[in-house]
Amino acid sequence: MTGDYKFDTLSLHAGFTPDDRHGSAAVPIHQTTSYVFKNTEHAAALYNLEIGGHLYSRISNPTVAVLEQRVAALDEGIGAVATSSGMSALFVTVLALCSAGDHIVSSSQMYGANINLFQHTLSRYGITTTFVAPNKPEAFAEAIQENTKMVFGEVIGNPGLDIMDITRVGKIANDAGVPLVIDATFNTPYLLKPLKNGANIVIHSLTKWMGGHGVALGGIVVDGGNFDWGQNDRFPTLTESHFGFQGVNLYEEFGPAAFINRVRTEGMYNVGPCLSPTNAFHLIQGIETLGLRMDRHMKNTEKMLNFLSEHEAISWVKHPTLPNHPDYEVAKRLMPKGSGSVIACGLKGGRQAGQTFIESVQVASHLANVGDAKTLVIHPGSTTQSHLSPEAMKAAGLTDDMLRISVGLEDFDDLKSDFEQALSRASKARG
Amino acid sequence: MKINLNNEIIFASTGGRVFEPKMDPLWFIHGSGQSHLSFILQGRFFANRGWPVIAADMPSHGLSNGIALMSIEAMSDWQIALMDQLDVEKVQIVGHSQGGLIGLDMAHRYPNRVSQLSLVATALSIPVNAGLIEMAKNKEQSAIDAMIDWGHGPEGHNHDNTMPGQNHLNFGVQLMAANKVGALYADLKACVDYTNGNLAANEIKLPVQLILAQKDKMTPMKSGLKAAEALRTDNITIVENAGHMLPSEHPEDVNRALRSFFIKS
Incomplete structure (x- = not known):
């Protein structure tokens, strides 16, 4: 750790220098597709990766760059590329590392769209995935093959809330010459910096806690620069000639930044899931208060856990900070400030009671998101994971009576009253 | 490119272009604990404009x-x-x-092998703090962190970067951590032991340029100005608001000054 600014200061300032001409204190929204070149030499220099600057907003944009630099600073990465969503952040990561015939080892218990991407989309292009339980590090070791290009998982699994011991899995992956890629959406760098705890690449859905306001979609890939891509011959996309840019060898010419340069020079150039400058601006506003919000999320989550655990209408409560959670010790070691603000619980009366509860809440919102400043509730079995087969539901640790609660920042007394009345209605519904 | 030198495989960047020494190559020499990656944007800039470029990683x-x-x-x-x-x-x-000390010594002891000398953020001697040398020997990561902290100016510390999305401080840490253990200690010890700078400055007779950083905490600007006086050159560029790592933090200013020097000379 360098003698750097601390977390809340970085959240407010990192990556932005007011310009000399206007001195705008807020990050300006550079709502432009393109940039006027100073002359032909300047244009060529940008295309030749020999000077910094912007060519076209699909590839980079000044407002988006501030967001990238801010998140890279918070995660202690060497660089970042922001994307239109968390899913596209994952996709451009895979694109930079994997080709047809390659293999991924992934956690089996994570966000349904992540599973779908690996299981159904990538497999059509010749990239296969072996799924293993996230809390069994030895299973990752057994699943790694000669053609494995990345190990992937979520620190806090969504929605099952299983914890991956990324320190152990990272060592297993790195010992096998493979990077650990982590979806850190649920923890944010405030609760855990995966790059300092075993991971090599981090992706976030910025739409969730990082933005916090629920007004803008966005994703990001952050490169730790802590993986030696030249240690073996597994990563030709990084260690052999690039298809463009005069055949640059990214590993030789950019060293630790080879991966993140590949993401920008392939994922953004050739696919183009770029983040809009306006969304970047909104996300920057959210990140300014990330530390404050996460503290309040953790406090309200603790209060909600106490409330639910004692309520007669609730049959079970799952959260990594509860001693009965199977990964309690790992969570406490990795995330001493808290293990996120999503709670899973079972409602007596199963699906019918669950539906009544969700339709009865008034302060909490029923929607398909997490990490908003407002409290959100959903019944995964009938919504977000409804496309999964019964077998996949079971493998993902889901049950029919399960509610997912994303605890927000409201005054807890109001949340408690709202949940009391909704649980009462749910109890009556089950008779 | 990889080169077999003294029965060891070493690496030298050519700025991404084939190395064809039709003229005296631009020969970039990195600083303590650094590598060819200190000059990413200089090497590519000059190679793409037809200069033959070599930026070699020294052993380890x-x-x-x-x-x-x-x-x-x-x-x-x-x-x-x-x-x-x-x-x-x-x-x-x-x-x-x-790398400036090495350039100075090469120009002094091998005068027929050096045609021009550009010294970037350097001086005639680099007195390294004994505590830092000790740290480099016994607690290398702490020494790396301290050097990255002191070595960067306002842009680096504000996590701003002319290269969109990139981070100077964390890149610098990973660049240095990628070297083999002991390389940093050897470098810092070599710097503190080098005492021939004044003699070299008095005796060398070739065009010399100095590019100095206004906010350099590692080789302060005043040391660079004294070196310029001893080297009898008024070819001095001071990059405002820059720290010691100015080739990466202020690449366009450095490239402009270098280009002006090499074209004029």
């Missing part, structure tokens, strides 16, 4: 094998051996920090 640095060299003179000899291996008669040196 970057992608080069071999044992770290323990004196500035040994490092100079190694650079000359690399020139011989590549059939290069003369070079135009760009030396950053410790």
Whole structure:
């Protein structure tokens, strides 16, 4: 750790220098597709990766760059590329590392769209995935093959809330010459910096806690620069000639930044899931208060856990900070400030009671998101994971009576009253 | 490109272009604990404009094998051996920090092998704090963190970057951590042991340029100005608001100054 600014200061300032001409204190929204070149030499220099600057907003944009630099600073990465969503952040990561015939080892218990991407989309292009339980590090070791290009998982699994011991899995992956890629959406760098705890690449859905306001979609890939891509011959996309840019060898010419340069020079150039400058601006506003919000999320989550655990209408409560959670010790070691603000619980009366509860809440919102400043509730079995087969539901640790609660920042007394009345209605519904 | 030098495989960046020494190559020499990656944007800039470029990783640095060299003179000899291996008669040196001391020593002891000398953020001697040397020997990561902290100016500390999305401080840490253990200690010891700077400055007779950083905490600007006086040159560029790592933090200012020097000379 360098003698750097601390977390809340970085959240407010990192990556932005007011310009000399206007001195705008807020990050300006550079709502432009393109940039006027100073002359032909300047244009060529940008295309030749020999000077910094912007060519076209699909590839980079000044407002988006501030967001990238801010998140890279918070995660202690060497660089970042922001994307239109968390899913596209994952996709451009895979694109930079994997080709047809390659293999991924992934956690089996994570966000349904992540599973779908690996299981159904990538497999059509010749990239296969072996799924293993996230809390069994030895299973990752057994699943790694000669053609494995990345190990992937979520620190806090969504929605099952299983914890991956990324320190152990990272060592297993790195010992096998493979990077650990982590979806850190649920923890944010405030609760855990995966790059300092075993991971090599981090992706976030910025739409969730990082933005916090629920007004803008966005994703990001952050490169730790802590993986030696030249240690073996597994990563030709990084260690052999690039298809463009005069055949640059990214590993030789950019060293630790080879991966993140590949993401920008392939994922953004050739696919183009770029983040809009306006969304970047909104996300920057959210990140300014990330530390404050996460503290309040953790406090309200603790209060909600106490409330639910004692309520007669609730049959079970799952959260990594509860001693009965199977990964309690790992969570406490990795995330001493808290293990996120999503709670899973079972409602007596199963699906019918669950539906009544969700339709009865008034302060909490029923929607398909997490990490908003407002409290959100959903019944995964009938919504977000409804496309999964019964077998996949079971493998993902889901049950029919399960509610997912994303605890927000409201005054807890109001949340408690709202949940009391909704649980009462749910109890009556089950008779 | 990979080169077999003294039975060790070493690496030298050519700025992404084929190395064809039709003229005296631009010969970039990195500083303590650094590698060719200190000059990413200089190497590519000049190579793309037709200059032959070499930015070699010294032994134990970057992608080069071999044992770290323990004196500035040994490092100079190694650079000359690399020139011989590549059939290069003369070079135009760009030396950053410790690389400047090496350039100075090469120009002094091998006057027929150096045509011009650009010294970037350097001085005639680099007195390294004893505590930092001790840290480099016994607690290398702490020494790296301290050097990255002191070495960067306002842009780096504000996590701003001309390269969209990139981070100077964390990149710097990973660049230095990628070297082999002991390389940083050897470099810092070599710097503090080098005492021939004034003698070299008095005796060398070739065009010299200094590019200095206004907010350099590692080789303060005033030391660079004294070096310019001893070297009898008024070719001085001061980059405002820059720290010691100005080739990466202020690449366009550095490239502009270098280009002006090499074209005029």
